[in-house]
Amino acid sequence: MxxxxxxxxxxxxxxxxxxxxxxxxxxxxxxxxxxxxxxxxxxxxxxxxxxxxxxxxxxxxxxxxxxxxxxxxxxxxxxxxxxxxxASIIKEPRGTLKAAFFNMTNSIVGAGIVGIPMAFRSMGFFSGVLLLMVLAAVNDWTLRLIILNTKLSGGKTYTSFVSRTYGTFGRVVVLLAQGFFAFGGSVGFAVIIGDSIPHVLRSLFSDAVDDSKILDFLFSRNPVIVFCITFISYPLSLTRDISKLAKASGLALISMLVIITIVLVRGPSVSGSMRGSIKGSAWFLQPDIFQGISVISFAMVCHHNTTFIYDSIRKPTLDRFNAVTHLSCIVSTILCALLGISGYLIFGNKTKGNILNNFPTNDPAINVARFCFGLNMLTTFPLEIYVVREVFKQLIAIYHDESVDGTESDSASLKDLTTFQHFVITSIVSFLPMIISLFTCNLGAVLELVGATSGSIIAYIFPPLCYDKMTKFGKSKLKRAPLMICVVFGFVLMIVSSTQTIADSLTGKHGNHCVE
Incomplete structure (x- = not known):
């Protein structure tokens, strides 16, 4: 046969x-x-x-x-x-390797980078440095596995090769994981808006705030979050075509570089009362190590964008994509290490989930960093909402049996959401993160939970699991071992870290994460 x-x-x-x-x-x-x-x-x-x-x-x-x-x-x-x-399959304009490098690095070095010092606190200093490099290598490997999986399956997207190997069940799971990752990101962005914009406004209008109780209230954390989401991010999220917002998010990498530079320069000059200490086991290994791994995972996961970055290369070959992946992961690791090491060495056991919250509210340089970060979140928030909305669109299509194959970028060929569906879904997934952010400024817990669950599924479980299923014929157990180890690691991280994060959040183990 x-x-x-x-x-x-x-x-x-x-x-x-x-x-x-x-x-x-x-x-x-x-x-x-x-x-x-x-x-x-x-x-x-x-x-x-x-x-x-x-x-x-x-x-x-x-x-x-x-x-x-x-x-x-x-x-x-x-x-x-x-x-x-x-090379001509993708009709959109192709870019250079340099453009692909910036796109991938920008995808990796996102909002999660401000949580890296907290990850070091959770893991221990030397364990943090070592695990950052190990996770960067694993991240590099699984990013390349995604492209191999698309070639083996005959598909062109992450969802397509999962659908080809594990059917509708796999397709639903990966869609939910991508949706929760984007939703968790939007919660984190709302928290960051509340941690950044109010302090910039209060610094600019300090005299007026001191003289007016109304301004003092309006420029406080929760009113600013409500105003920014309701009147800026939400209207932007309602648009069906957000290509212009994607261009605006190109400033994100520059903002991250500004933030890292300012923290490195201003960190050593903070007062002694704001500094923390590192003693004993805090230098080597901490019991919350899995939570730290989850934060790093959230910061470095860009697997849902991988196929789009590959398709954007003018001459899309595996060798060229591998070169982009290696360089992006190396640069991203260096940037994460710079912020993580410097932040943890300065603030030690006082390190917060958002390193900027460790600095005083009246520091002009840090307020510049806060402004860059907050502005970036305002324009990036709608992009996350767009992803969640597209996940709903595909789940609705699966429910109505419109598409079960998933070999290509299905969302473009599916029936558009009705105006009512579009409005209701956008409203719910925009205001729910806003409501959550009003009750917490613990960015670290958000990053840990999202990184442990959807981050593990997207980065550590599905890429090696699908690759193993498509190539396991005739392979020895020894050759399959790295794939299975990665899958097991993903499940262990998901269970242990999620449990620890929820327990710590309920008990308030790490104290106040807001700006003092």
């Missing part, structure tokens, strides 16, 4: 009748199951045809399929010809 992989229009890819076939790029094959063990393959199509193939879902059954040899050939023969079909 043989399995033929056909193009999307249903016609077999005939090697003899293909005038554009390049012999050295032949990698897709007709597989004879009787001769499989003898490695007898009949090439059927070139790599350039690879992403237009429709794979048989039966090939992804529990017994697995030997796609790994195919993939290795694909990597070794991958063309860099910009005029090839592979």
């Amino acid at each position: 043989s399995k033929k992989y056909s193009s999307l229009n249903g016609s077999p890819l005939d090697r003899d009748n293909n005038p554009n076939r390049n012999n050295k790029d032949d990698i897709i094959f007709e597989q004879d199951s009787d001769s499989f063990n003898n490695d007898v393959f009949q090439p059927q199509a070139s790599l350039d045809d690879m992403e237009s193939l429709e794979y048989d879902e039966g090939a992804l059954d529990d017994e697995g399929t030997d796609y790994e040899g195919t993939l290795n050939d694909a990597v070794s023969n991958e063309t860099t010809d910009v005029n090839s079909p592979l």
Whole structure:
């Protein structure tokens, strides 16, 4: 019995009748199951045809399929010809490797970076430095696994390869994980708005605030959160096309660099009363180590953007994407280490979930950092709401059986939400994070919970789990071990860290995280 992989229009890819076939790029094959063990393959199509193939879902059954040899050939023969079909699949304008590097670094170095010093406090100084490097390496590996998974499955998005390997159940789980990650991010952004904008306003209008009880109330934390979300972020979230907001978020990386620089410069000059200490086991290992790992995971997870970054490269090859991934992870790790090490060494056991909250409210330089951070959150908040809304859109489609395949970017081809659905969903997912942020300024707990749950699913569980299912045929347990270790680590992190975070939040273990 043989399995033929056909193009999307249903016609077999005939090697003899293909005038554009390049012999050295032949990698897709007709597989004879009787001769499989003898490695007898009949090439059927070139790599350039690879992403237009429709794979048989039966090939992804529990017994697995030997796609790994195919993939290795694909990597070794991958063309860099910009005029090839592979390079022309995406119709949007392509960017340079430099642009892809900035996009990926910007995706990694986001709001979570201000929680890295708190992660070091939870793990211990030397454990924090070591685990930051280890998690960066794992992050780099799983980012590259995502692109391998899309090539093996014949899909083009994260959701598509999960759907191809684990069906509708897997698709629903990954959609919920992506939705919760974006929702948790929006809660964190609302908390940051409350931790930053009020102090900038009170600093600018200090005399007026001192003389007016009304201004004193209006410029306090909760009224500012309500005003910013209701009259700025929420109206921006209601738009269906947020491409212009995506451009505005390009300032995020610059804002992060400003924040890191200011903290490094101003940190050593804070008064002794605001400094903390590091004693004994705090230098080496702490019992809250899993919570620290969750914060780092939240900060470094950008896996849901990986396929879009890959498709944005002018010549999208695995080698070029790997180079972008390596460099982005290295730079992001350096930036996280700079802020984490400096922040924890200065504030020690007094380190808060948002390192900026450790500084006084009347510090002009820190208020510049707060302003940059808060403004960035105002424009980034609608992007997270957009992601959550798209998740609802796909879940509604699955409920109505509009789409179960998920081979491509399904959201674009699905029926749009009605005006009523759009308004109700946007309103709920915009104001619910706002309400949550009114009751807490513990950014660390938000980052821990989101990183432990959805971050683990997106970064540590699905990429290796799907790759293992598609390549496990004929592989020894030793070769599969790294994949399974990563999956087990993801589940352990999810359970242990979530439990610790919820327990600590209920008992108030780490004290007040607000600006004093």
